[in-house]
Amino acid sequence: MHVNLAFEPKLIEITISNFKAFYDFKIEGLTQINLISGKNNAGKTTFLESCYINLVSNDIEHYISHFIKLRNLEFSEFRNSNNLDKISINSNLNKTDVKVDNDSIIIKVNGISKTYPRYEMPKLMANGTVDKSNINFIPAFPINDDSLSFLFSKIQIARKKDLLNKSLAENFDENIVEFDIILGTPKLFVLNRGETWVPLSEFGEGIKRFITIICAIWASQGGACFIDEIEDGIHYLHYKNLWKIIFNTAHKANCQIFASTHSKEMIESYYKEAKSLDMKDISFITLVRDKENNIKAITYDFDWFSHEMSQNHEVRGW
Amino acid sequence: MVRILCEGKTDKKFILGLLSHLGIEDKPGDFEIMGCKNNFFDIQKYKIIIQLVNSDQLKKLLFVLDADYESKDSRYGGYDNCYTEINKLITVLGLADISDVIIIRDYKTNTGYLESLIFSTLSEQQKECIKNFLDCSNFISKDNHKSIINQIYKMGYPNDPYNYEHPNFKELKDKLKKLYNL
Structure with missing residues (x-):
């Protein structure tokens, strides 16, 4: 079956209102690959979460599955927990609102509104999760084996396992020639350790992160992949290769990427690799807080990013 | 955070030397090299600076331009034209409250550029x-x-x-001190 992936819609702009630390936030100019930086507590993870929630929520069922159920809609999600202002996350793709009052929860997605009594919240939470399979979120903390298995199954379905193995050999260690899940355990076939399968747990977190990212991009074919604190566990010498693989894989998988980072080396590698591969469809975003403590985005397209890097400007936020 | 907008690498190098003389070290990231004088007057060149100012990330700007010569550029050349036009632009950009301007020149003739200023000392x-x-x-x-x-x-x-103690460097030194709250 031929699937034309070229016209999948991408997230280009998004507004976030009253969600956690985001009061009245707007960003435009998102591209195929987006790297987000900013100081601690600048809202990087919440920004990724907001984009994720918006992308998956093309109807109320998905919105409940991915936002209300997964996050339990705690009152802390609302920026002002006393007032419970309406949380709105709107983009060029989907428009979502949720408002809670004394008796009810009102959810509106893409113009369709439903009101649920507050006492039905536990029932909503208990509903099965609706899978939006080509949009995936890799959190900052280490991923568990079940999640890795799930993502790996996607790369098997896409029949791209060979590309993953090639990437491992080329970018990590030429003796690592194959990754697989054997009897539920992630393992690597290693040439210089007796040509045998070695549990992934015997290797550092870096290679697991690397495998997770590649699998997640293929699992997100025609969709989007979110990677929080992309540098986690990966040695800085591998950053350039990581970006090379992300750029190439995202292009082939027609996957939009959103990654966050604290690392100056990661930002430099992102720029250098984008320049080297002539990848112009990228953006760099710095999240900052203004004097009213509101979160704002400084958005750089490739040309401006290139300009800022050449001028040696600090782009990680102040 | 502050930003010094200057024309070229030579200006940056000179100002870094002067900053070092004033006891302000390690500020290469505070500069915006505009490339040429005409770029100062291109509104598109301020896209990121305006975003940074609006989000309170840049608190002060210092525009450092060469006076050049009115005979060679009737619009922006010479001290008066240059000073008037850059201040007009700063106002249009909404940056007047946080901006300061110095026109680099030979103080006797009110013309020239950095080299003329250095020569004058x-x-x-x-x-x-x-x-x-x-x-x-x-x-x-x-x-x-x-x-x-x-x-x-x-x-x-x-x-x-450079004889940084020469009176002809005073205006630039004073502007830099003000920029860095010295």
Whole structure:
């Protein structure tokens, strides 16, 4: 079956209102690959979460599955927990609102509104999760084996396992020639350790992160992949290769990427690799807080990013 | 955070030296090299600076422009034109409250550029020697003229290239002190 992936819609702009630390936030100019930086507590993870929630929520069922159920809609999600202002996350793709009052929860997605009594919240939470399979979120903390298995199954379905193995050999260690899940355990076939399968747990977190990212991009074919604190566990010498693989894989998988980072080396590698591969469809975003403590985005397209890097400007936020 | 907008790498290098003389070190990331004087007057060049100012990330700006010569550029050339036009632009950009301007020049003629300012800090005898040399040479373009003055200066003063205590550097020093709250 031929699937034309070229016209999948991408997230280009998004507004976030009253969600956690985001009061009245707007960003435009998102591209195929987006790297987000900013100081601690600048809202990087919440920004990724907001984009994720918006992308998956093309109807109320998905919105409940991915936002209300997964996050339990705690009152802390609302920026002002006393007032419970309406949380709105709107983009060029989907428009979502949720408002809670004394008796009810009102959810509106893409113009369709439903009101649920507050006492039905536990029932909503208990509903099965609706899978939006080509949009995936890799959190900052280490991923568990079940999640890795799930993502790996996607790369098997896409029949791209060979590309993953090639990437491992080329970018990590030429003796690592194959990754697989054997009897539920992630393992690597290693040439210089007796040509045998070695549990992934015997290797550092870096290679697991690397495998997770590649699998997640293929699992997100025609969709989007979110990677929080992309540098986690990966040695800085591998950053350039990581970006090379992300750029190439995202292009082939027609996957939009959103990654966050604290690392100056990661930002430099992102720029250098984008320049080297002539990848112009990228953006760099710095999240900052203004004097009213509101979160704002400084958005750089490739040309401006290139300009800022050449001028040696600090782009990680102040 | 502050930003010093200057024309080229030579200006940046000179100002970094002056900052170091004032005890302000390690500020190469505070500069925006505009590339040429005309770029100062291109609103598109301020896209990121305006975002940074609006999000309170840049709190002060210092525009450092060459006066140049009115005879060569009737719109932006010469101290008066340059000062008037850059302030007009700063107002249009909504940056007036956080911006300061210095027009680099020979203070006697109110014309020229960084090299003219540096040249103006030499003794009369030294100036005469260099002037005679330039008059006898065919280096008439602005860039060649700048290079020659630079080179002669470096050869003449290899160990202590600039007399930062000269009164002609006072305005620039004062602007930099104000920028960094000294």
